[in-house]
Amino acid sequence: MSDIVISTWGLTKQFDGRAGCRDITLQVPRGVVFGFLGPNGAGKSTFVRTMLGLLHPTAGRAELLGKPIGNIEARRKVGYLPELFRYQDWLTGLQLLETHAELAGVPRSLRRERIRHLLERVGLTGRENDKIRGYSKGMQQRIGIACALIGDPELVFLDEPTSALDPIGRREVRDLMMDLRREGKTVFLNSHLLSEVENVCDHVAIVHKSDLVVQGEWRKLSDVQTQVEIRAEGVSLALWQALQHLIVSAKPLESSVMMTGSRWLIQLSHEEQVPDLVECLHREGVRLYELTPRQPALEDVFLHWVGRKEAEHAHHRETLL
Ligand SMILES: Nc1ncnc2c1ncn2[C@@H]1O[C@H](COP(=O)(O)OP(=O)(O)OP(=O)(O)O)[C@@H](O)[C@H]1O
Numbered sequence: 001m002s003d004i005v006i007s008t009w010g011l012t013k014q015f016d017g018r019a020g021c022r023d024i025t026l027q028v029p030r031g032v033v034f035g036f037l038g039p040n041g042a043g044k045s046t047f048v049r050t051m052l053g054l055l056h057p058t059a060g061r062a063e064l065l066g067k068p069i070g071n072i073e074a075r076r077k078v079g080y081l082p083e084l085f086r087y088q089d090w091l092t093g094l095q096l097l098e099t100h101a102e103l104a105g106v107p108r109s110l111r112r113e114r115i116r117h118l119l120e121r122v123g124l125t126g127r128e129n130d131k132i133r134g135y136s137k138g139m140q141q142r143i144g145i146a147c148a149l150i151g152d153p154e155l156v157f158l159d160e161p162t163s164a165l166d167p168i169g170r171r172e173v174r175d176l177m178m179d180l181r182r183e184g185k186t187v188f189l190n191s192h193l194l195s196e197v198e199n200v201c202d203h204v205a206i207v208h209k210s211d212l213v214v215q216g217e218w219r220k221l222s223d224v225q226t227q228v229e230i231r232a233e234g235v236s237l238a239l240w241q242a243l244q245h246l247i248v249s250a251k252p253l254e255s256s257v258m259m260t261g262s263r264w265l266i267q268l269s270h271e272e273q274v275p276d277l278v279e280c281l282h283r284e285g286v287r288l289y290e291l292t293p294r295q296p297a298l299e300d301v302f303l304h305w306v307g308r309k310e311a312e313h314a315h316h317r318e319t320l321l
Pocket residue numbers: 015019020021038039040041042043044045046047083192
């Protein structure tokens with residue numbers, strides 16, 4: 001069994017010459033929750049629909065579970081929750097799941113137990129005999145997730161699975177994704193919600209205006225800047241100037257008269273520089289009372305990578321002229 005479940009090389013889908021997704025080259029390892037992150041209209045759904053063989057790529061190629069896209073054998077092992085999908089609302093939840101179980105080729109002997117288990121997993125036990133027309137948006141999203149999982153897929157694409165859910169529902173779907181990962185399955189999560197991606201995804205690809213901006217482990221991608229708040233005696237602007245080789249910036253913060261020393265917000269390039277900073281301060285005779293690392297705002301991480309990509313594009317255009 002290959003350790004890579006999705007590979008694409010320059011995958012592009014254009015609509016009448018306009019890009020849906022452009023030149024996407026990425027690899028998704030098995031057994032992770034992979035976040036495909038980008039604002040509305042970035043090209044996330046287009047990419048997923050192309051991977052599933054619902055759209056034909058304009059250029060490039062791709063493999064799903066080691067087989068070219070469109071391969072039926074691979075497609076059988078893949079689940080899909082489309083964004084804003086409308087189910088046959090005259091069916092009950094149970095009838096919908098039975099239909100999908102049949103379509104997915106779930107053996108008859110396994111169906112009843114599989115459906116019972118999934119209803120429980122998505123929190124719809126007891127509501128399975130209600131017509132879908134009577135389901136709230138959140139319940140429709142839950143039954144959609146159950147449909148995506150009915151064939152016990154190795155890989156599941158979830159396109160904005162929590163957009164209609166309240167915070168409790170979001171937490172439950174997050175736990176469900178973690179459970180799937182524990183079972184060795186791979187989840188490909190389309191989301192425009194930075195917090196969702198931060199909370200569940202090990203690996204992330206950021207897309208913006210149809211282009212892939214960056215991909216990798218979220219832990220590494222989010223280590224683009226580190227801020228620490230310190231309270232210390234014996235620091236001054238002159239000291240920060242002397243430490244310019246180490247720090248990106250230093251900003252004074254309000255200090256209370258009740259406190260010893262003054263408070264500063266220091267920006268460093270990487271977390272590894274925090275011990276270096278402490279060592280330097282110690283060497284300079286500074287008395288350190290507090291040091292609190294601050295997580296960079298998720299928006300800052302996102303904007304950092306998008307900004308870098310745009311700067312690269314601008315440079316490329318200039319060199320072409
Ligand atoms: N069937 C289509 N015909 C023409 N253009 C399309 C079609 N589907 C998508 N697009 C265009 O492709 C671009 C990417 O859309 P896509 O739906 O893939 O983005 P997305 O990242 O999934 O956004 P959202 O989160 O809003 O769904 C958009 O400019 C969109 O208008």
